[in-house]
Amino acid sequence: MTAIDTPSAAPVESRRPDGPFRVALRMWRTRIGIVLLLLLVSIALFGPYFAPYGEQEFVGQPNTRHVPGTLLGTDYFGQDVVSRALYGGRSILILAVTSTALALAFGIAIGLVAAYNRGRLDDVLMRTMDISLAFPQLLLALVALTTIGPEPWLIVAIVAITTTPRIARITRGAAVPVVERDFVGAAEALGESRPRILWSELLPNVSGPLLVEANLRLTYSVGLIASLGFLGFATRVNAADWGLMVNENRIALSVQPWGTVLPAIAIALLTVGTGLIADGLSRASAGIDRAKGDQ
Amino acid sequence: MSDEITLDIRDLRIDVAETGNDIVDEVTLRIPRGQVLGLVGESGSGKTTVGLAVLGHARKGVAIAGGSIDINGHSLLAREAKELRSMRGSLVTYVPQDPSSSLNPALRIGTQILEVLEHHGFGRNQRERHERVEEVMAEVALPGVPEFLRRYPHQLSGGQQQRVGLAMAFACRPAVIVLDEPTTGLDVSTQSHVLATVRDLCHQHGVAALYVTHDLAVVANLADRVAVMYAGRIVEQGPTKDIFERAQHPYTRHLTAAAPDINSDEPVVGLRGRAPAPGKRPGGCSFALRCELATPECSASFPTEREVGNAHQVRCHHAGQPQHLTAVAPPALLRREGDDVALRISAVNAGYSGLQVVHDVSFDVPRGQCVALVGESGSGKTTLTRSVGGLHREWTGEILLEGTALEQSARDRPTAQRLSIQYVFQNPYSSLHPRRTVGESVGRPLRVAGASAREADLAAAEMLERVSLTAAYAHRYPDQLSGGERQRVAIARALVCKPSVLVCDEVTSALDVLVQAAVVELLVGLQRDLGLSMLFVTHNLPLVRSLAQQVVVLADGKVVEAGPTEQVLTRPEQAYTQRLLADTPSIAAALAGG
Numbered sequence: 001m002t003a004i005d006t007p008s009a010a011p012v013e014s015r016r017p018d019g020p021f022r023v024a025l026r027m028w029r030t031r032i033g034i035v036l037l038l039l040l041v042s043i044a045l046f047g048p049y050f051a052p053y054g055e056q057e058f059v060g061q062p063n064t065r066h067v068p069g070t071l072l073g074t075d076y077f078g079q080d081v082v083s084r085a086l087y088g089g090r091s092i093l094i095l096a097v098t099s100t101a102l103a104l105a106f107g108i109a110i111g112l113v114a115a116y117n118r119g120r121l122d123d124v125l126m127r128t129m130d131i132s133l134a135f136p137q138l139l140l141a142l143v144a145l146t147t148i149g150p151e152p153w154l155i156v157a158i159v160a161i162t163t164t165p166r167i168a169r170i171t172r173g174a175a176v177p178v179v180e181r182d183f184v185g186a187a188e189a190l191g192e193s194r195p196r197i198l199w200s201e202l203l204p205n206v207s208g209p210l211l212v213e214a215n216l217r218l219t220y221s222v223g224l225i226a227s228l229g230f231l232g233f234a235t236r237v238n239a240a241d242w243g244l245m246v247n248e249n250r251i252a253l254s255v256q257p258w259g260t261v262l263p264a265i266a267i268a269l270l271t272v273g274t275g276l277i278a279d280g281l282s283r284a285s286a287g288i289d290r291a292k293g294d295q
Numbered sequence: 296m297s298d299e300i301t302l303d304i305r306d307l308r309i310d311v312a313e314t315g316n317d318i319v320d321e322v323t324l325r326i327p328r329g330q331v332l333g334l335v336g337e338s339g340s341g342k343t344t345v346g347l348a349v350l351g352h353a354r355k356g357v358a359i360a361g362g363s364i365d366i367n368g369h370s371l372l373a374r375e376a377k378e379l380r381s382m383r384g385s386l387v388t389y390v391p392q393d394p395s396s397s398l399n400p401a402l403r404i405g406t407q408i409l410e411v412l413e414h415h416g417f418g419r420n421q422r423e424r425h426e427r428v429e430e431v432m433a434e435v436a437l438p439g440v441p442e443f444l445r446r447y448p449h450q451l452s453g454g455q456q457q458r459v460g461l462a463m464a465f466a467c468r469p470a471v472i473v474l475d476e477p478t479t480g481l482d483v484s485t486q487s488h489v490l491a492t493v494r495d496l497c498h499q500h501g502v503a504a505l506y507v508t509h510d511l512a513v514v515a516n517l518a519d520r521v522a523v524m525y526a527g528r529i530v531e532q533g534p535t536k537d538i539f540e541r542a543q544h545p546y547t548r549h550l551t552a553a554a555p556d557i558n559s560d561e562p563v564v565g566l567r568g569r570a571p572a573p574g575k576r577p578g579g580c581s582f583a584l585r586c587e588l589a590t591p592e593c594s595a596s597f598p599t600e601r602e603v604g605n606a607h608q609v610r611c612h613h614a615g616q617p618q619h620l621t622a623v624a625p626p627a628l629l630r631r632e633g634d635d636v637a638l639r640i641s642a643v644n645a646g647y648s649g650l651q652v653v654h655d656v657s658f659d660v661p662r663g664q665c666v667a668l669v670g671e672s673g674s675g676k677t678t679l680t681r682s683v684g685g686l687h688r689e690w691t692g693e694i695l696l697e698g699t700a701l702e703q704s705a706r707d708r709p710t711a712q713r714l715s716i717q718y719v720f721q722n723p724y725s726s727l728h729p730r731r732t733v734g735e736s737v738g739r740p741l742r743v744a745g746a747s748a749r750e751a752d753l754a755a756a757e758m759l760e761r762v763s764l765t766a767a768y769a770h771r772y773p774d775q776l777s778g779g780e781r782q783r784v785a786i787a788r789a790l791v792c793k794p795s796v797l798v799c800d801e802v803t804s805a806l807d808v809l810v811q812a813a814v815v816e817l818l819v820g821l822q823r824d825l826g827l828s829m830l831f832v833t834h835n836l837p838l839v840r841s842l843a844q845q846v847v848v849l850a851d852g853k854v855v856e857a858g859p860t861e862q863v864l865t866r867p868e869q870a871y872t873q874r875l876l877a878d879t880p881s882i883a884a885a886l887a888g889g
Binding site: 181183186187188190191192201204 | 684685686705706708710713714716717718720721722725726727728729730736739740743788
């Protein structure tokens with residue numbers, strides 16, 4: 001028969017289907033989240049270089065609102081509140097990011113293996129995850145920290161271990177329908193190795209929900225580590241730590257609110273920022289707002 | 296009685312609400328009482344949109360923009376939402392495509408049918424309604440006994456589920472019924488029974504039916520009139536016999552030439568390209584881009600409707616002009632030396648954790664030939680082919696590729712062996728990695744075999760040309776392609792490492808008839824040019840003739856009949872094959888009988 005040219009054979013600009021991150025970037029909630037996150041991360045990382053006083057420098061009378069040379073007064077120990085706040089973010093952020101990253105690595109690995117292999121291995125892995133989910137996160141952390149002591153590695157380990165099952169479950173849930181799809185079968189028929197199938201066939205196709213989950217877990221980790229700080233598990237003696245600062249200065253809340261309010265605002269903005277990004281990403285990967293692309 | 300028009304659609308226009316682009320325009324259809332109108336067209340032609348509009352419904356983001364729909368002389372579009380709701384299910388009803396997802400799995404079927412009657416206040420009391428349930432069950436040839444009515448949808452077969460769907464649609468004695476490809480997922484024998492039920496019910500109870508489908512054989516067997524839709528417009532409509540025997544529009548002729556028929560040894564003819572999408576339709580005739588008869592006149596103006604026969608209308612400037620439709624015939628059956636076997640399946644048993652679905656199956660695929668493995672769903676054909684491809688591990692027996700026995704799992708086979716059996720999957724929408732370009736996907740087998748990225752790209756580009764795409768496709772992503780284009784990509788991926796056996800698992804069942812014909816043409820060409828040996832799995836018996844030299848009929852996991860295509864399809868020896876052939880809807884037989 002006469003070959004009739006496909007109308008669509010005309011050059012079409014080739015574009016990768018927009019990933020969830022790109023779609024999310026079109027939403028204001030994500031943009032605001034990113035601005036907040038960047039702001040708080042830069043304060044936490046670079047704050048110490050701009051601090052007018054040292055982390056533990058005594059500058060005046062304790063719990064005083066107006067001390068000459070300070071912006072917002074002194075805390076319970078006579079240290080500069082602003083300087084303490086600028087110092088206090090680094091540890092919390094590093095601990096939260098490290099533990100979330102660890103949890104992601106383990107959780108994704110467990111979830112993908114469970115989804116791909118199904119059967120007994122799946123049962124064993126996922127029931128173990130379910131059991132570990134039953135432990136209250138904070139309680140477990142408190143028990144471990146009181147027995148062993150407030151070591152940074154221990155905080156990271158505890159937060160990572162308690163976060164892993166949640167990520168594993170999300171990953172497995174997202175990966176099961178992908179495993180059923182034929183391109184995975186095509187890869188198997190080519191004899192691609194199991195790790196390669198997990199890495200290059202499954203992982204790219206579950207990235208949407210995982211991005212959401214990563215952000216959500218980061219938000220919770222910040223909260224958890226701040227709570228541990230508040231409960232007194234600082235990793236160094238008298239170190240500045242947002243969570244700990246809230247606790248140290250809460251007695252003087254009525255006389256010198258800044259000592260409590262400033263770190264509390266910092267924690268709040270950090271979690272709201274990551275939360276907004278998570279929300280944007282989840283909307284993007286669920287396909288909501290895809291058409292409108294705004295708001 | 297046949298003069299009384301029950302459903303009257305005039306100049307219907309349906310738009311995308313936001314852009315105002317027409318999905319459907321200038322649709323005029325009339326269905327007299329008790330008649331069935333078949334609305335055919337490829338996917339995206341707007342046929343389902345018209346079907347839903349008859350219920351006064353438009354999908355989200357879509358609006359009925361003009362024209363009128365009258366049922367028994369009463370306008371439908373002017374009604375309030377509440378009125379429309381009470382009308383749906385009683386005055387006009389709908390039978391959806393997939394019965395397994397349209398029935399509520401948590402409710403007993405009796406309850407579901409009763410619910411329809413209760414909702415529309417059918418009958419005076421509960422007793423009358425119960426009586427009607429039993430009556431309508433008898434009408435759709437299902438037992439109306441309480442034990443049966445207490446079943447849940449999952450306890451029924453696909454055909455029974457669709458009958459329950461029909462019972463719900465016919466329960467309130469509607470005036471109009473819209474059927475949207477209700478037999479697509481069913482086996483041929485189940486399909487033929489369901490079709491007979493639909494036809495009888497419509498004729499007996501004087502229901503006007505709009506039957507939306509892309510399956511011409513079904514339409515030929517069922518419909519009184521046929522309307523052909525292309526790119527949102529009716530291009531031709533007329534009595535069924537006229538449409539099939541004296542088609543005037545080039546598109547209609549392509550449709551009939553693409554439909555495989557069990558009683559005809561004409562190979563199918565495909566049509567390249569795809570219908571223009573709403574908003575991208577050209578000014579003139581929307582078929583002009585794919586039409587052999589197109590002249591400048593065609594792109595200048597959309598032809599108006601012309602009467603070309605008894606109640607037979609067509610919209611084409613060149614209606615009735617001779618048209619050249621030739622097909623590629625499959626290579627003839629080659630008699631070769633007995634040992635020239637590409638793939639030998641010998642005493643294979645396969646199953647799933649204890650449940651055996653393939654029993655002692657043996658047959659050969661001779662080199663350079665295509666063997667069609669035919670069977671109804673559940674016959675074990677997919678399990679068998681997945682075993683051949685190494686995707687299913689629980690099998691015993693021997694599968695020999697070029698005389699070498701294969702391991703159970705693809706993973707345990709040597710690379711060379713894995714590459715020389717290639718598998719093309721049924722669903723092109725799930726067989727391509729969505730985040731890889733077409734080029735990456737096609738080149739993947741070579742990359743796995745250790746080729747460099749450059750070599751793989753070159754081979755992929757060459758192979759894309761081979762399957763009648765262009766190398767420019769290499770940079771696209773699967774979501775930018777149509778179903779037919781995706782299936783071509785999947786075939787290119789299977790061919791890129793020069794396999795000796797190609798296993799095609801229902802590769803055309805997710806595709807429209809024109810696209811299916813084009814894919815079959817491609818496979819026939821490949822078989823001829825490359826000397827490919829193929830195992831072609833299908834439930835579509837008529838298609839076999841256009842493609843295969845030999846047929847193996849599988850039922851309940853056993854081979855019931857095997858032999859050269861012509862012999863099996865014209866002189867079947869086994870009762871099972873004979874029944875399968877008899878149940879397969881045929882255009883030629885329907886026209887001869889009618």
